[in-house]
Amino acid sequence: MHDAAPLAVFAVLVFGIVVLPGMDMAFVAASALLGGRPAGFAAVAGIVAAGGVHVAAGALGLGLLLAHAPRAFNALLIAGALYLAWLGLGLLRSRSALLAIGPAAPRSAWQTFGRAALTCLLNPKAYVFTVAVFPPFLRVAPEALAGRAVALGAIVTLTQALVYGAVALGATGPRDWLAHSAPRQRAAARGVGALFVVMAGWTVWQGWRV
Numbered sequence: 001m002h003d004a005a006p007l008a009v010f011a012v013l014v015f016g017i018v019v020l021p022g023m024d025m026a027f028v029a030a031s032a033l034l035g036g037r038p039a040g041f042a043a044v045a046g047i048v049a050a051g052g053v054h055v056a057a058g059a060l061g062l063g064l065l066l067a068h069a070p071r072a073f074n075a076l077l078i079a080g081a082l083y084l085a086w087l088g089l090g091l092l093r094s095r096s097a098l099l100a101i102g103p104a105a106p107r108s109a110w111q112t113f114g115r116a117a118l119t120c121l122l123n124p125k126a127y128v129f130t131v132a133v134f135p136p137f138l139r140v141a142p143e144a145l146a147g148r149a150v151a152l153g154a155i156v157t158l159t160q161a162l163v164y165g166a167v168a169l170g171a172t173g174p175r176d177w178l179a180h181s182a183p184r185q186r187a188a189a190r191g192v193g194a195l196f197v198v199m200a201g202w203t204v205w206q207g208w209r210v
Helices: 004-018 023-060 062-067 070-093 106-121 124-137 142-170 173-178 182-209
Strands: none
Touching (some): 004 124, 023 124, 023 142, 070 182
16 A cells, blocks of 8 residues: 555656647647547557557666767657658648548558657657656665556556547547548648647757756
């Protein structure tokens, strides 16, 4: 029972981070808007999978290494921002209607999963979070470290699934309005593309302030 209090504090911290709008939330909303609930949930799955990597990185000290290697951190920061900007520019340049009508094909779902995972993995803020938050909660006896890391990982996974799952569900309403209008679809895709570009610039600006 003595482990309940620190885990509850960790859960509150994780919820506070996940619920704030950012790269991951923008990707989930865009995927659900453009591809419906299957694409939205595929994006959620990709981000949750990448979240597991972040937990492992925190437990193994990779986040701490990045914090003390400014060049490595800045390279990760720029890579993540460039990737998001690349996705956004692709949507801005598109002249076709990008909204999928009907169930997403398995290949499309896997592509969305992969892009979501990569977007999350290239988000430097996640590694900063592991450096800032994980260490105090990993101060346990060596024999209890694995169990504590699993517990922290479960909290992160559940929080991401609930928050981003709700975003995927809520973002599909506008899709019904867009479904039968190619001009609206193109406008929505370009709006999302602009959002991605802005988020990329915001990520770089915020990252350099850390």
